[in-house]
Amino acid sequence: MTKKAVKTVTMFLSIIMFISVLAACGSNNNGNSGNTATNAPKETEGTTNEGTEKPGIDTSKKVELQFYMLGDAPKDIASIQEQVNKMALEDLNATVKFNYTSWTDWDQKYKLLLGSGQQVDLIFTAEWTQYQSYAKKGAFQPLDKILPVAAPTLNAYVPADMWEAVKIDGQIFTVPATYKEYVTNGFVWREDLREKYNLPKPVDVATFEQYLDGIKKNEPTMTPLSMNSDVKTNLMDVYKSIAHTPIGALPYGIEVDYKTPSDVTSYWGSDVQKEDLVTMKRWQDNGYMVKNVLAVKDTLQDQVTSGRAAALLGDNPTRFNDMVIKIQATHPDWKLGYHPFPLTNGIATPVHPIHNGFAIPASSKNAERALAFYEKMVTDKRYNLLTQYGVEGKNYEIKDGYYSMLGDSNSNGFSREGMNGWAWRNPEFMLFDKNYDGVKAIFDELDKIQTPDKFTGFAEDYTAYQAERAALEQVEKQYLFPLNAGLVKNVDDGLATFMEKANQAGLEKIQAEYTKQWLAYVEAQGIK
Amino acid sequence: MLKKNGLLKELVTNRILFLMLLPALIFFLINSYVPMVGVYYAFTRFDFNTSLFNSQFVGLDNFKFLWQSGVLARLTLNTIGYNIVFILLGNVLAIALAILLSELRLQWFKKLTQSIMFLPYFVSFVILSVIVYNIFNYESGFLNSTLKSFGMESVDVYNTPWVWIFLIIIFYLWKNIGYSMVIYLASITGISEEYYEAAKIDGANIFQRIWYITVPMLKTTFVMLLLFALGSIMKGQFDLFYQLIGNNGVLYNTTDILDTYVYRSLKVTFDIGMSTAAGLYQSLFGFVLIMTVNYIIKKINDEYALF
Amino acid sequence: MKIKDDSYMKWFRLIAFVVILGATVLCLFPFLLIISASFTQNDAIIKDGYHLIPTVFSFEGYATVFRFPKQVLTAYGVTTMTTIIGTTLGLFFMTMAGYVLQRKDFKYRNFFAFMIYFTTLFGGGLVPWYILITKYLKLTDKLEVLILPGLMTPFLIILMKNFIRSAVPDEVIESAKIDGANDFTIYSRIVLQLSMPGIATVGLFLALHYWNDWFTSSLFINDTTKYQLQYYLYNVINAMSFVAQMGSGTGVSLGDMPTESTKMAMSVIVTGPILFLYPFVQRYFVKGLTIGAVKG
Incomplete structure (x- = not known):
């Protein structure tokens, strides 16, 4: 009985091997011929067909x-x-x-x-x-x-x-x-409610927080801040871009200030991050965001246009305008306010x-x-x-x-x-x-007040650390997202755990390699 | 020599049987075996400008991300653990429901309930996750509103990892029970009434009839379902976990499985090699497991073995 | 003895009734939520969540789905056609394969069964398969691609094999052989008739598979007139969650994204028709259908 089984399996495996080899040869040839085919016409056409017809190409x-x-x-x-x-x-x-x-x-x-x-x-x-x-x-x-x-x-x-x-x-x-357009962020809030409760106009983090607080106190059924589970892009990146002056949304917790492109520091694990996370925890504790924010899948805009939430931390002018149009149609008595971040932090970069x-x-x-x-x-x-x-x-x-x-x-x-x-x-x-x-x-x-985009032109090559990069992705979601959402009771401990796990995943190697590439880019492009 | 003769002879004598099997063989050859060449991606660095076999060989580099974050053991355990529970509970429940249904005499009730139990199978996990959020969210969820109206404390389900072990299992069963129940129902239908008549004459009561006739007759079906499930024990129910848990890192310790991990890790990385490597890891595990189990089953009773 | 059995029976039926009823209610509840939500105004869903009775009644979900009715109807057509053709063809091939694989006198049945089963364990992954279909078979945007890859699954073949084995006793085949019938005749005249519950089950699963398939459309169909209904639904349900992930920096405007009530309306529309298939299949789940055969 067992002999038969062994025989079956070996016979079977050898057939697979045979097929794979056949297929391998086939695809190998195809790959090669495909390659030469794509390369060849490029060279010949470029040289021989010059001057024929109008666009200079063979049609x-x-x-x-x-x-x-x-x-x-x-x-x-x-x-x-x-x-x-x-x-x-x-x-x-x-x-x-x-x-x-x-x-x-x-x-x-x-x-x-x-x-x-x-x-x-x-x-x-x-x-x-x-x-x-x-x-x-x-x-x-x-x-x-x-x-x-x-x-x-x-x-x-x-x-x-x-x-x-x-x-x-x-x-x-x-x-x-x-x-030329701008996709820079700006605070979005309910102007009608702001006027009604005489709240300050949000122009920076402090005034925005006062607005959120006012909404929380006066409109108990509303959620002051519209947020969803993507707390990295929708919460932290936006928050950082108004609370600080980063050159762009850099990955791996790397921080470069807009004014000093060649100074690279680690935001993760820094006191600045700790402070930001404490703010997030306060927002969470005060009920500005819903408690289960990591499970919310609605778009940020829908939460505001339906009347469930009263503010967006940031959105670009075009999307803000879309919301205004929508609200005009559904709730003409509501009003929306907008304050572009660049007016506060001075970084007004048109799209790259x-x-x-x-x-x-x-x-x-x-x-x-x-x-x-x-x-x-x-x-x-x-x-x-x-x-x-x-x-x-x-x-x-x-x-x-x-x-x-x-x-x-x-x-x-x-x-x-x-x-x-x-x-x-x-x-x-x-x-x-x-x-x-x-x-x-x-x-x-x-x-x-336009300023140049110093970041987008940079091309990262992650070949050298792609395993670490993939591993870090996991660590970030598991340990940093809850911190970002203000859900971890002890920020210090939470941050320490995150840093420990991140380092274990190879954060240092990633940061070192990224920094090297970035500095080379800054040098080569003469970015100041 | 001898073997070849045997094969040839077999081909001639059973030519009609071979012909009847041919469409299936061709199908699996093209649709499944040819793409298997692609496992080689797991050992190369992907290159847009050369073919697979001219790409640089990198050994086990692509597998590295699996253990880099130090969670491979946990992920493997989670994946297998959930699957074992799914398999066992799922089959036991399906068998129980199928038996109960088959004994009911009220025809319209029987038909209606069967249809309804099939309904959850059509509910997309995306929608399910929305409904679950609606029930369990902290501020306005159905559960907490009810608790509050009874003057009780609100519970924060989305930040309580252990609850999700049960929720995930419940929703898995909820969605799939109708499907596997049909298989058992069909098998029960196939059991000859004669056995029951004979048992009745011998004085067996309903429970004895079920235990000594129905249940043993379902064994073949059960073993088959078991073997298929075991073969993919390292492949998790991606949609179920991904939609219900999503970005909620708080719950990952108890609810993260290989599939969700790989998906998240590679979402921002373009790498065919790494995703193939992950798939290969899952396949190999399943392969070894299934060969062992099948071998054991074959030792005990050849009839039940898959091959 | 008789009396005792009857009282057992009564209790048993009562328990069965209660358990089944309970399970049914559990399965029905979320579905009622969905139906109710499909008739609720979208803003009300986002604001107040789901309720068993619509808080603000509205047809807007259905109106949005059917604002371009041709698209939905075409998708219905595509799905119906692929389901019918695929199920018929697939059933034909799989019943044959299942029959051959359960024949004890077929020497290589174990080898072939393993060959088929092996594909569930091992695979080259998505990318090589994608390349095979787009680059070598060139099936992009062809209706064949919606039918061919789903034609057979190892699971259903082995399931078929088991059903046939339990429904068709070896003696029946033996005696037919002695009467001079060839293998195909035995299959078409005897085996198919005897294994109807099995065929109905496998057919149901295959039809479900075709009906629920969105993945093939997603990968290989760009032409909107060839979308399957489920892909239509899948897009309606998912597009929003993908766009929701796009930060303001992408500059992608959210425009006309499907709303909650639309999603719910769409899922009702997609699920409805397949429910009619099930009662049809149920006809074959009547006990005693195979009695005559076993005696023969």
Whole structure:
């Protein structure tokens, strides 16, 4: 009996081995041939086809471009795609397929799209999709050489300093958006309640806390502060950006002050952190946040617009404006107030060019055509208006120079920027809703005190410490999140435990390596 | 030589049986065996510009993150512990309910309740987590509102780790009991009425009939379910744990399992190698366990073994 | 003796009745919450939580789901079609495989059973499988991709094998063989008929699997007209939690995110129809269906 079983298993395993070897050979060959195929045309086309036709690229073979954007496609995407393809076929002998990842699991899908080697010709990039790391690891094709050939107009259209800013290791990997906006934070509060109870206008942490306290005392059924389980990004990063003057939301508890970029310290374990955590505990103890904040999954904005919470620690001007519009419709008697952090701390950084862009993944075999097509999207008014606002007369109309949606979101299949076209916005063609004037006013105010973004251009390479990095992720959630939410009774002990676990996970190694890379970056870029 | 002859001969004599099995074989070959090549990712550093087999070999580097934070033992224990409870309680309850249901005579009641017990299977864990929050949250939860109206102290469930061991088990059972119950119900249906008639004539009462006829007849099904469950004992119910616990680090000591740990650790890191490594660790464990158990079962009774 | 048995029986039935009733109520309760929430105004849910009776009654959840009814209906169509085709095909292949694997005179049954079972233990992980389907089989955006990968599972094949073994005695097959029937005829004429409860169960599970599948859509379908219904639901339920994680620094505007009441309405809509399948399957769970066969 046992003999038979052993025989079965060995026979079985040997068959597996055989299959794997076969498959391995197969994929090996495919991998190699795929590689040469992608590399070869790049070199030949660049040199031999110069001067033929208009964009200087070979468009004799018809191609279909795979275009990938995050989020959900608008309902009318099929007809828009058809109209775009009609033009693209004529101009570039190419058609495009607009693919959307949907927001669900977008990060997972983004990894798969880039890692699987399937055909992707254009993909959205941003600092929050980890453009810098991907570029550094070779996930995108360098564009320096093909830009002047395939997209000369685009090349000239994007200012040189922006091209410079998106460079990773001296090469361009993404086409930045040129529209200038701010996504800096600002306090959001219920102005009507503030007036009613005569509370101070929140301009810094102290006044904000007084406001929260006033709400707690006067509106016992309301939660003063809207918060959810993502206490790292939504609570601590925002809190630090108003309580201190960090250069950016640096990872691994590293602290660099905006004014002194080459001074690197550890925020974690410092007295400053201890003080911040004590504040958080006070907010928790005083009931400014709900006790089970780590289990809350609602968006911060919904909690305010539904009337459950009375303030946001921070949000950007555009989202604030969205909330104002929503409240006007549902509760006209409420009012919202806004105070941008930059007015208090003086750091008014417009978005970095990396913030919105499109890159050509390493797997693309149509790099030139893709770039030429993207040029059309940005610089050709027909393409741009169609893909940003839909069809004039059907989806929108222009009234007094303002964009105006026809019908409402229930009947219209393409809302403003319905394709999430943040990256191919062209300020020359942009249309704004009348409601947006409020945001523009804030932007104008920030323009006056504008300061440069010194952080986003930095590309971290975590290859050397990725095991530690993954381990630290766990430690942070388990030991730091409860501290951030103010749930740990003894802050000193809690912090000590966290530091002990973090060090065990390799915090020192990560910080040392990160600091080294950061200092090299600061040095090389001459950042002061 | 001999073996080959045997195989050939078998192929000819049982050609129809082979043909009937063929679709399944092709399916698993393509869908499951070909991608197995990918386990090699666990030993390489992922590179966007070369193929898998040209990537740099890094040995066990990718496995390092599993023990780096010093929680591997706890995670492994948690994962196995929960699964064992799920398997045992789940099957016992499913068998009990199936037997009770099968003995009921009220047809409409029987059908209706069966359908309703299947309902939780369709409730997404995302929605379940919302409902759970609604019941247990400190300030306005259903539980605390009730306690308060009786003049009792509020309880802070979300900051009490041990409670979640029970909650997780309860919600697992709640969601899956209908599913496994159907399997047993189908098996009970298959038992010949003759056995019961004979037992009745012999004077066995209802309890004896269940104990000496129904339960033993369900053994095959139980062993099969057990073997399948054991094979994936290192693979946790990701959605259940992830949705109910999420970012609440306070509860991790009692509720964190391998799957949630790996997911969290690699969410911000692009690394196929590390995720494959974690999967391999889980697979190997399951493999060794299942081979042992199957061997033991085979020793005791060949009929029940899987292979 | 008889009297004693009857009184036992009475007690037993009473206990059974109470236990089953209790379990049913427990299973029903959260579902009632969901139905109630689907008829509640969204702001009221966020503010006051869930209640068994809507605090502020509203149809807005359903209105939002059906504001573009074509999408939901198409998704219904896709799911129904994949469920029917997939279940039929899968059942056909799996019953055959199950039948072959339980034949004691089939020499390599253990080997093949192990080969199939092995795939539950070991796998290359998500990425190689993804690459296989997108890069080599090129199934992105094809309806086949929604059917093929879910066609068979080791669990259901082995389950089928066990059902057939217990429902079809060896003697039946032996005697059919002596009568000159070939293996396929035995399968189609005898085995299929005798193992109906098993087939119904496996078929139910397979249909559930297709009906509940959102993962394949999520990975391989970009074309919204080919979304499965569950993926539609999954998006509605999850999109918000993903967007909620995006800090203000991402600049992603929250726009038209599905609200609580929409989520609940969507889950009601998705679950409803599959419930009609179950009573259909229940017909086969009647005791005594196989009596005649065993005698034969």
